Amino acid sequence: MANFLNLPTLDANFLAPTRTTVDVLGSSIDGGRNGAGEGLEIEMSGGGMLASTYEDCKIQEKQHFEYVNWLGARFNGGFRFLNVPIITDWFGPFPSVGKIPTPSVSGIPHSDTALFSDGSGYSQSTVWGEITQAAALNAGIIKMRVYGLARPLRWSDWFSIYHTGGKGWRAYRYWDVLSVTAGTNPVYTLAISPPLREAVAVGTRVEFARPRFAAKFKSGFTLPSVSEAFFVTQQTIQFSEAF
Amino acid sequence: MGWVPDNVIAELSGSHQLGIFLRIDTDPALHMWFGVNDIPANFDSIDPSGTVYLGGGKLIGIPTLEVLVNGTADSIEFTLAGVNPSDAAKVLDSIPAVRGASVHIGITTLDQYFQPMSAIIPIWEGTASHVGESSPAVQSGQSPSLTLSLAVVSGEATRSRPARTLWSSAHQKALSPTDKFCDETSRLARGVAPTWTLGY
Numbered sequence: 001m002a003n004f005l006n007l008p009t010l011d012a013n014f015l016a017p018t019r020t021t022v023d024v025l026g027s028s029i030d031g032g033r034n035g036a037g038e039g040l041e042i043e044m045s046g047g048g049m050l051a052s053t054y055e056d057c058k059i060q061e062k063q064h065f066e067y068v069n070w071l072g073a074r075f076n077g078g079f080r081f082l083n084v085p086i087i088t089d090w091f092g093p094f095p096s097v098g099k100i101p102t103p104s105v106s107g108i109p110h111s112d113t114a115l116f117s118d119g120s121g122y123s124q125s126t127v128w129g130e131i132t133q134a135a136a137l138n139a140g141i142i143k144m145r146v147y148g149l150a151r152p153l154r155w156s157d158w159f160s161i162y163h164t165g166g167k168g169w170r171a172y173r174y175w176d177v178l179s180v181t182a183g184t185n186p187v188y189t190l191a192i193s194p195p196l197r198e199a200v201a202v203g204t205r206v207e208f209a210r211p212r213f214a215a216k217f218k219s220g221f222t223l224p225s226v227s228e229a230f231f232v233t234q235q236t237i238q239f240s241e242a243f
Numbered sequence: 244m245g246w247v248p249d250n251v252i253a254e255l256s257g258s259h260q261l262g263i264f265l266r267i268d269t270d271p272a273l274h275m276w277f278g279v280n281d282i283p284a285n286f287d288s289i290d291p292s293g294t295v296y297l298g299g300g301k302l303i304g305i306p307t308l309e310v311l312v313n314g315t316a317d318s319i320e321f322t323l324a325g326v327n328p329s330d331a332a333k334v335l336d337s338i339p340a341v342r343g344a345s346v347h348i349g350i351t352t353l354d355q356y357f358q359p360m361s362a363i364i365p366i367w368e369g370t371a372s373h374v375g376e377s378s379p380a381v382q383s384g385q386s387p388s389l390t391l392s393l394a395v396v397s398g399e400a401t402r403s404r405p406a407r408t409l410w411s412s413a414h415q416k417a418l419s420p421t422d423k424f425c426d427e428t429s430r431l432a433r434g435v436a437p438t439w440t441l442g443y
Binding site: 048243 | 257258261278283295356358
């Protein structure tokens with residue numbers, strides 16, 4: 001059984017894609033058509049799977065070339081896996097620091113205000129959740145308490161859960177808020193899509209900062225090692241959820 | 244309530260999410276369905292306590308299912324294309340004992356929250372016959388795919404045919420001299436619709 005734990009995570013900031021897409025692909029068959037050409041949709045994938053594209057990653061520095069070479073070397077063929085972050089920094093429910101939405105804060109010192117010897121501090125995400133009711137495999141509804149929200153969860157947001165049973169990081173988004181409690185750290189009952197990839201226990205952490213999902217290179221996609229004149233090039237990388 | 248529960252029929256009448264489930268009664272049984280995700284589900288009386296159906300996802304091609312009519316039914320092949328190693332291992336593991344295993348196909352609809360709306364409704368049953376594997380060579384630049392297939396027959400078309408005789412009218416009359424029940428059996432052949440009379 002493929003194991004999706006402890007995977008390396010794609011360094012999204014370093015790659016600096018000019019555009020990323022993430023989508024949930026379903027598959028449906030047609031249930032016949034009426035006179036207007038419209039048909040019934042029969043969805044067969046049971047929730048679909050994630051796919052993501054990092055478009056036009058800036059490959060400029062030597063280290064970029066090294067990194068892209070590593071990606072190709074390790075993931076070509078689509079049988080090794082990595083975590084792909086979903087870049088929600090701008091529209092996620094994060095507080096703003098200096099007018100910039102901040103999914104996570106870094107540089108947090110020790111209690112005596114000292115930093116680590118190299119000048120860095122701790123970092124932590126600003127918004128996170130905690131499952132308050134165990135949910136089974138394939139559950140479409142989860143209950144979680146969310147901390148640090150700058151706005152309520154209302155339309156849809158991406159979040160991810162680390163499934164320690166073997167599925168690793170999986171990303172979900174909610175499509176309906178079924179109920180919400182009052183208070184500073186409200187408990188949300190959310191209808192999610194796609195359904196849970198693995199059962200979750202009470203207390204499981206839900207990550208809102210840079211949600212990520214275990215992925216592989218999309219079927220048929222390979223990442224070549226490219227050298228261009230003046231050594232500036234752009235490459236597009238395609239991922240789909242790993243199973 | 245009919246064979247298909249009313250709420251499932253109501254759901255089927257509009258755009259809906261359909262789950263198609265495949266169960267091969269090997270030991271241990273192979274449970275697979277057409278979705279991406281693994282899903283807990285069960286056939287009534289076959290998996291009474293429930294089990295988890297593996298997400299075959301976009302792997303499976305389902306052939307047209309035929310039932311035995313007038314002694315004729317297809318041998319059909321289920322195929323798994325683009326198999327990943329873990330699923331392939333599960334399928335291959337069950338190969339030695341696959342012959343003669345019963346194969347069930349069932350459906351149910353999923354509700355808004357991706358939950359099966361009923362126990363899986365069995366709609367077809369067959370008997371596994373043999374497996375095949377193919378991976379055609381492709382030119383460079385194209386991705387090869389591995390396809391596993393399982394031939395499944397319905398009705399009595401297995402090669403391991405039981406010994407069988409035509410129970411003729413003469414046989415029957417040897418036991419019950421005046422019984423004309425089997426008088427029409429000689430007309431039972433493919434393509435003939437006998438009229439079931441009392442033989443007068």
